Amino acid sequence: MVTATRRSTVVPPSAPSIPRLRLAPVRASGAVLDGGWWPRSWDPADELPGLVMALSERYGRIRNVIANSGVWDDQFRRIAVGSDVVRVGWFTSLDTAMLIATTERGDQIDLLVVPPETTKAVADRAMRTAADPANLKRARDILLATPTPVPASTGAGRHLNAVRDDEGNVLEKAS
Known part of the structure; x- marks a missing residue:
């Protein structure tokens, strides 16, 4: 895990992958989330370009992305x-299960982030819930409601099915 944020612009070493993403069919004013995203890894240089491109196609140019630093x-x-440079903000105060993208027009897109190691069935269910325009659950609650049958932590010490506080500390583990 890196503790310092690099100031240089990162140029991904490979072409963007197609993101595992489910977006709400319409942007509902009462919905908590705009959709769900299931990255293949915790490597932002590999995962963010495909996500940004997919969001840009749907919502217009993405100017920045905010994620949890933990x-x-x-x-x-x-x-x-592509030909754009997207700013990335890292915050311990953002829920680990969230990613926020902002368009050039200032529209905010709130996404559930499903841990990469989650099984397909559980990830699909969580993303479907997040993309439901009638959904009123927060990202953390969606993950708790769809517990994942994977080991409790990875080699990096991450608790994949854990609920974390705003500082990234594990509060409880979903069963």
């Missing part, structure tokens, strides 16, 4: 995505 393998301030 779960991702690397931190940097900017990433090259």
Whole structure:
């Protein structure tokens, strides 16, 4: 886990992958989330470009992304995505199960982040809930309601099915 945020713009070493993403069919004013995303790893240089491109196609140019600094393998301030440079903010205060993207027009897109090691069935169910325009559950509550049958932690010491406080500390583990 990296503790310092790199100031240089990161240029991903490979072409963006197609993100495992489910977005609400319409943006509902009462919905808590706009959809769910299931990254394949905790490497933001590998995962963010495909996500940003998919969100840009749907909502317009993405100018920045905000994520929790406690779960991702690397931190940097900017990433090259196609011909754009997207700013990236890392915060311990953001729920580990959330990612926020902001468009050039200032629209905010709130996404559930399903841990990469989650099984397909559980991830699909969680993303479907997050993308439901009638959903009123927060990201953390969706993950608690769809516990994942995977080992409690990875080699990096992350608790995949844990609920964390705003500082990234494990509060409880979902069963």
